[in-house]
Amino acid sequence: MSEILKVESLTHTYSEGTPFEKKAVDNISFSVSEGEFIGLIGHTGSGKSTLIQHLNGLLKPTSGKIFVGGEDIHSSKENTRAARFAVGLVFQYPEYQLFEETVRADIAFGPKNMGLDKEEIDRRVLEAAEAVGLSKEQLDKSPFELSGGQKRRAALAGVLAMEPQILVLDEPMAGLDPEGRKAIMGYVKEYHKKYGTTVIFVTHSMEDAAQSAQRLIVMSGGRILMQGSPEQVFERAEELRASGLDTPQITDLFTELKRRGLDVPTSVYTVEQAAEYLRKLKGGIA
Amino acid sequence: MIKDITLGQYFPGNSFIHRLDPRIKLIALVVFIVSIFFAEGLVSYGLCIGFTVAMVAISKIKPKLILRSLRAIIIIVIFTALLNMLYTPGKEIVSFWIFKITWEGIYAGFAMAVRVILLVTVSALLTYTTSPMALTDGLEKLLLPLKKIKIPVHEFAMMMTIALRFIPTLIEETDKIMSAQKARGADFESGNIIKRAKALIPVLVPLFVSSFRRADELATAMECRLYHGGSGRTRLKSLRYGKIDAIGTIILVLVCAGIIVLAKVFGL
Numbered sequence: 001m002s003e004i005l006k007v008e009s010l011t012h013t014y015s016e017g018t019p020f021e022k023k024a025v026d027n028i029s030f031s032v033s034e035g036e037f038i039g040l041i042g043h044t045g046s047g048k049s050t051l052i053q054h055l056n057g058l059l060k061p062t063s064g065k066i067f068v069g070g071e072d073i074h075s076s077k078e079n080t081r082a083a084r085f086a087v088g089l090v091f092q093y094p095e096y097q098l099f100e101e102t103v104r105a106d107i108a109f110g111p112k113n114m115g116l117d118k119e120e121i122d123r124r125v126l127e128a129a130e131a132v133g134l135s136k137e138q139l140d141k142s143p144f145e146l147s148g149g150q151k152r153r154a155a156l157a158g159v160l161a162m163e164p165q166i167l168v169l170d171e172p173m174a175g176l177d178p179e180g181r182k183a184i185m186g187y188v189k190e191y192h193k194k195y196g197t198t199v200i201f202v203t204h205s206m207e208d209a210a211q212s213a214q215r216l217i218v219m220s221g222g223r224i225l226m227q228g229s230p231e232q233v234f235e236r237a238e239e240l241r242a243s244g245l246d247t248p249q250i251t252d253l254f255t256e257l258k259r260r261g262l263d264v265p266t267s268v269y270t271v272e273q274a275a276e277y278l279r280k281l282k283g284g285i286a
Numbered sequence: 287m288i289k290d291i292t293l294g295q296y297f298p299g300n301s302f303i304h305r306l307d308p309r310i311k312l313i314a315l316v317v318f319i320v321s322i323f324f325a326e327g328l329v330s331y332g333l334c335i336g337f338t339v340a341m342v343a344i345s346k347i348k349p350k351l352i353l354r355s356l357r358a359i360i361i362i363v364i365f366t367a368l369l370n371m372l373y374t375p376g377k378e379i380v381s382f383w384i385f386k387i388t389w390e391g392i393y394a395g396f397a398m399a400v401r402v403i404l405l406v407t408v409s410a411l412l413t414y415t416t417s418p419m420a421l422t423d424g425l426e427k428l429l430l431p432l433k434k435i436k437i438p439v440h441e442f443a444m445m446m447t448i449a450l451r452f453i454p455t456l457i458e459e460t461d462k463i464m465s466a467q468k469a470r471g472a473d474f475e476s477g478n479i480i481k482r483a484k485a486l487i488p489v490l491v492p493l494f495v496s497s498f499r500r501a502d503e504l505a506t507a508m509e510c511r512l513y514h515g516g517s518g519r520t521r522l523k524s525l526r527y528g529k530i531d532a533i534g535t536i537i538l539v540l541v542c543a544g545i546i547v548l549a550k551v552f553g554l
Binding site (some may be wrong): 020053056081084085088090093094096098109110113114144156159162 | 445463465467468471472473488491496
């Protein structure tokens with residue numbers, strides 16, 4: 001798989017040179033391959049939101065470089081603009097950016113800014129709406145008539161319609177009820193599978209990250225604390241807890257089982273895996 | 287970024303000026319500004335300047351901040367100074383076309399510039415050293431007599447407090463929405479003025495929507511806490527005149543009386 005995104009010793013300092021100076025991102029490097037599903041985890045204030053705003057050039061690094069598809073995004077104005085569209089960034093609570101008269105027009109805002117022709121825009125709007133489960137009737141409603149979950153999905157569609165190579169989602173499930181959370185998660189996973197888009201999923205919930213990501217990057221205090229497969233990361237549960245992050249409940253359960261003398265791995269992070277191990281264990285005893 | 291805009295910003299501190307009662311500071315501002323306009327000769331102007339400089343020094347507000355607030359009015363200062371210079375009759379120095387420059391004109395121009403600069407400096411000093419809440423509190427107390435003629439003083443003060451409270455929130459929100467629309471390819475930086483104004487629609491609509499939502503929520507929250515207007519309402523920090531307020535008042539009276547006496551009686 002080819003490398004689609006590379007971050008090279010990125011540092012970002014807010015309000016440099018004033019008493020309010022704050023290093024939000026501190027010398028971070030990582031790379032992402034095409035088609036990967038990455039979970040970016042960190043508690044509030046760990047610098048993850050600052051980091052992702054660099055990926056599409058909204059923030060300029062204090063030092064360091066960002067390469068999208070091999071191009072330094074700050075090497076020219078054109079490259080910065082290209083990065084805007086190559087990296088689709090869905091902000092936290094994206095429903096607060098809906099503004100058009102109809103959902104259709106709102107989803108079309110991004111593609112229109114890309115300068116596409118009308119047919120292409122229409123095609124993309126329909127496809128994006130379908131990807132997030134919005135019906136045709138809903139497309140002609142005002143975005144303000146939709147329910148909270150629907151608004152969230154309409155806003156998500158607005159970014160999907162730009163058909164970015166990399167989709168970055170900042171806490172896409174925050175503030176939704178369990179059903180809404182599941183729905184968003186499902187649509188994102190499906191979209192990833194169908195289009196092979198690279199996804200960076202930002203969350204503070206280990207549970208959510210464990211569900212979907214192939215690789216986890218854990219941030220703490222503006223630095224990368226650890227990265228690797230979910231097994232590798234959850235094996236270091238103690239460190240995660242020390243940095244103020246939760247581990248999935250099932251991992252906690254297995255850690256406790258092990259402490260009580262049961263021979264189980266502590267890197268388990270989904271209920272399915274857990275059931276399988278337990279079944280195996282039962283078979284062994286019987 | 288948009289966050290860098292300063293709007294009569296308050297810089298917390300613990301100086302003599304910071305601790306003065308906001309009512310005293312408000313009255314002092316008015317009295318001192320009036321006194322500035324009484325000043326005539328170099329001595330009385332010197333006293334005005336000296337007093338202002340002393341206040342800035344005592345407040346420990348960085349002179350750089352004062353200069354920043356002056357930068358906004360530099361054009362007005364130059365303009366008024368020039369007009370005064372050109373249109374004051376007196377002993378002529380040079381003349382061209384319909385203009386003539388006189389000694390009196392130069393003096394009047396400088397005097398006007400000094401007045402405007404002092405005026406802005408002391409006003410800035412007030413907002414730099416007084417929290418917006420204290421300021422509206424003081425204003426409300428001072429304007430309370432107007433209630434007799436059916437002016438809803440408390441409601442105005444509450445509106446002002448709420449507005450001030452929400453300025454940082456709205457700025458932050460504007461920043462967020464702008465970033466989000468930029469991520470969808472919106473362009474706020476290029477094009478002519480009409481194009482730029484149009485580009486703001488995707489920012490303004492969500493901003494209005496969320497402001498209305500916030501207003502609704504705030505109203506509900508206030509009602510939940512049984513807010514019912516100003517009558518019978520007590521305060522967490524009630525304003526009380528103290529020793530430093532007495533000292534401040536005495537100093538102010540002395541300085542302002544000094545300016546007026548020097549100017550009007552001795553003509554200095």
